[in-house]
Amino acid sequence: ETAVFQTPNYHVTQVGNEVSFNCKQTLGHDTMYWYKQDSKKLLKIMFSYNNKQLIVNETVPRRFSPQSSDKAHLNLRIKSVEPEDSAVYLCASSPTTGYQDTQYFGPGTRLLVL
């Protein structure tokens, strides 16, 4: 049963445009994440939030910015997309920041930048 929801499923845009991806989890978890899965299928963490507070910000371009209104929501905005941003973006949540916690993933948002 799906408990981490992402919208949209798929988005096509042009270089320089702004895009926003939404993520919501209904598991009551404190921690949420954004990952990028590139064409080589490696999944790398971008951001991690714990109870609306940013706790991890890996080296990503400044055009990427996470936004959290409450602990159940973590959105991702890309200010001016570039071709290398084409990828699948995965949202996830876990009960706490504990490294032993299981992460639950959403279905992903596929971005194509023309």
Added chain:
Amino acid sequence: GDSVTQTEGQVTVSESKSLIINCTYSATSIGYPNLFWYVRYPGEGLQLLLKVITAGQKGSSRGFEATYNKEATSFHLQKASVQESDSAVYYCALRFGYQNFYFGKGTSLTVIP
């Protein structure tokens, strides 16, 4: 840096036959990572299949098993008898602390009846 290498591409197995998907890891971080196998069934998101957080232990779920071998830095996924419903993409992953969560490139399993 930390990385995961697993059997790449597509694997095709006949139903009721055995399966092994290889996974080895390289870790430069201090300590021992937690190791995971995730699965993505067609049309669905990533799901945790099994995880092991202690070196030397074995995890199991849905007939799949994987043993955390710290000497060989391996975490191979095995199943004695696959079913058609096991057709999916399998990802090996490791994690140190709460920051680094590295996935392999995924192995697409097709089970033919």
